[in-house]
Amino acid sequence: MRGNPWIFAGRLWLGLAYAFMFLPLVVLVLFSFQKNRFPGFPLQGWTLQWYDKLFSDGTLLNALGNTMIVSPAAATIATAIAFFAAYAFNRFAFRGKTAFLALVTLPILIPPLILGVGFLGLLARIHLSGTLFAVFLTHVVLITAPALAIIQLRLSQMPVSLEEAAWDLGATEWQTVKKVVLPFALPGIFGAWLLAFTFSFDEFIIAWFVSGFQPTLPVAIYSVLVAAIDPSLNAIGTIVFGISCLVLIGLELVLLPLLLGKSENQS
């Protein structure tokens, strides 16, 4: 393969692509520590003033707090629902299974903008709109499908005989789910939770419609953003970026082996 110009071209393109993908993140982190009022060159020196401003102002931190309530809760409920459903989809055959699965996937295919309008209509009707609880309810709908897909992927790797062995040894169906299926699905559940959390954490438009006076972080950032350029956004961005990195490391450990079909603890 030595001297193959295509390989060189491919690597060059990959380098450009990485530069494009990471440019915004680099800019975000860099200028959160720079004195520049408006991000640009030349750099005007290092500072922590934007972090100070962020922590003294509190609007964005409040919103981050809201998000850190809503997203873990939504991810947890969605993952639980997804686990039980994935188990049932994996084990049982029944009429209308394909239609049911299609229905589960639909919330990802329908643009969140449309869902947002729909949720607002319904939730306003039952006086739930404008609350964090509304955001929680709607996010669960949105993030259950990806969680379900991940857990299903994991469960499909479970040999049928594993469950049968547990029944044969005297376990009830529920004991089997608890003692055999759940431990087996754990990496999938972990990956599903992280994925669900990320989706909810990042979701903007539904939250914009239904969150009202309790904005989640993306909504709060957006409202700061349409008003003016504020370098505290770089500061919160860097913090969010840190959280994402943690999620990413978690996912790298769990999700990619699942997606690319390299499962190590197959017996």
Next chain:
Amino acid sequence: MTAATADLELLSITKNFNSFVAVDSVNLKVGRGEFVAIMGPSGCGKTTLLRILAGLETASSGQLYISGKDVSDVPVNLRSTRLVWQNYALFPHLDVGGNIAFGLTLKPYDKAVVAGKVKAMAELVGLSDFMGRKISQLSGGQKQRVALARALVTEPEILLLDEPLSALDAHLRIRMQGELRRIQRQLGMAFIYVTHNQVEAFSMADRVVVMNKGRIEQIDAPEEMYARPKTEFVARFVGTNNLFTGRIQEIGHDRVIVHCAHGQVVVMTDDPPPVGASVFVVVQADKLTPAPIGLAGENRLDATLRGREYAGSHNIYLLDLVDGTEVKMTMPQILPVEINRPVTAWFSPQNAALIRGAA
């Protein structure tokens, strides 16, 4: 054996998958402490039958008794049978000890009692030094022992084994055969052992069941099955048998003369079919010996040598009879005959068996 002393009794067990009949009115009694092997080609229904015994499948009709109690409707987790899987089906998230203890931890036993039983069982199967190992760190033979211990520790009445040794290499398989037999004798427990491997079935079992297309063809002790197959299928499936089709021509006081396409054959029998009945004569390949050409007498097979295979300890000779019937003859010595030259084989009337053919 009657139902009262039988550990297990199957009455007319049938299993349909839509229009496909996987198990067709099977009747079987297994005594206490008996080792029964169920054998047959793949798709013959042996595994389905085993799963019905375990409670993992439910029979479409028929009844199943264990120790005299009707358990046909008892769900899998309440049955007193345990299954050992071909792929072991060990729980990957538990260590060896955890796997063995699994069945016991489901019941409200005292922790010390569980630990004691697990320890004793680990000793029985030779796993005492591996209790903390992960399943992924075990060899095939060790996994097999864990699967066995996990099932036995719950003190089942009957142990069901689904081709448990098929994933092991030849040497290990023979060692495990001996050990399974030892453990079975020691516990005095009925083992029902499904396999497609004839050697395995014949060397371990007290009785062998041969199944074909969902039906039982024959149930007998290994030697009996080998020497006297009762159906054409069994004769062809078991061992290396030669089959001649023919009709009963004459009945003597302890023997019959069968008219076959290549000539007459004399067979010793106590229970002769009527004259004119269509039969198969079964002769094992190692019961054929060469006879000097021109020797007069019964059961001469005039043939042409078509080929020779050398199988290490013995030679397999392929012969064509005058009517084109292919015959196999095995013996340790070298036959001093060239290919495509005439050869005459011979067998004793005592070494042939009769099977009643289709009418």
Next chain:
Amino acid sequence: MSSIDEAPPSRRMRTPNDSPLKVWFLAPLGLWLILLFLLPLLFLLWIGFWRVENFQAIPDFSLSNYTDIFASFFSKSRYGLAMIQSLWVAITTAFFATILSYMVALSIAFAVPARWQRLALLLAIAPFWSSYVLRLYAWQTILSRNGVINSIMRLVGLSDYRIDIIYTQIATRIGLIHYLAPILIVILYVSILAIDRVLIEAARELGCTRWQAFTRVVLPLSRFGLMTAGSFAVIVSLGDALSGNLLGGGAGTSIIGKLPTYASMIMSDYSSSTNLPRTSALATILIAVMVLALAVGFVLADRARRRIG
């Protein structure tokens, strides 16, 4: 025969497929989806027919929202023009995003040693996990008139050349491509991975140049993945309002004109009027357009798949 023939009547017994868990385990998902997905969606369709009196939405069955919208579809309220702008932006974005992502996926699959591919893929999709709004904000600071790029140009003495694309639909597309690329790269990489390497080697063996092996083997076999990725990109771009609002400045210019995208317009229309019935009617129209776009995409993808099979 024996008494066995008087067989007991056949009975229905429990099978592994027959368990109460089937209902219990699917019920939470089913209920959640019905109450919080189907119901809102139906509600959306219904609210589109309500009318508004004294700033109050009144349940009704009137077509007034739709007649209002369509009466001025291509004129003053510019709904129709926004839809055309949206389709134009979405289709071009999808086109570029798919091609560029395909090149990345190809580079990972063929120009990166096998044991580094996972890392390469991971790096390419890493930005997906950081906040979309924040990434758009970062692009704003990069692309703006005195932003990162232009300040660097000035610094190196190229002040005569400045990029002036912020608040145009080009900027909108950059934001969208940045958002779409990680997802498309995964879709396309998986579809390239599914191609049997032996086919490529066989083509080379038969005398194909590398370029021919690509155009005659790899490209036809990844057509289905390309169609999937492309239609996904169209749908996402049609439904996205953020990039249009933040980078396109609401009503960004394109060769079609200085018009907002349809999604941006729904957002601004709602925040200025809070007229939910009209917003719902606008959203319903968007659903109709998307179903149409999906159907076209499906037909194309199906045709591509059949050509492979």
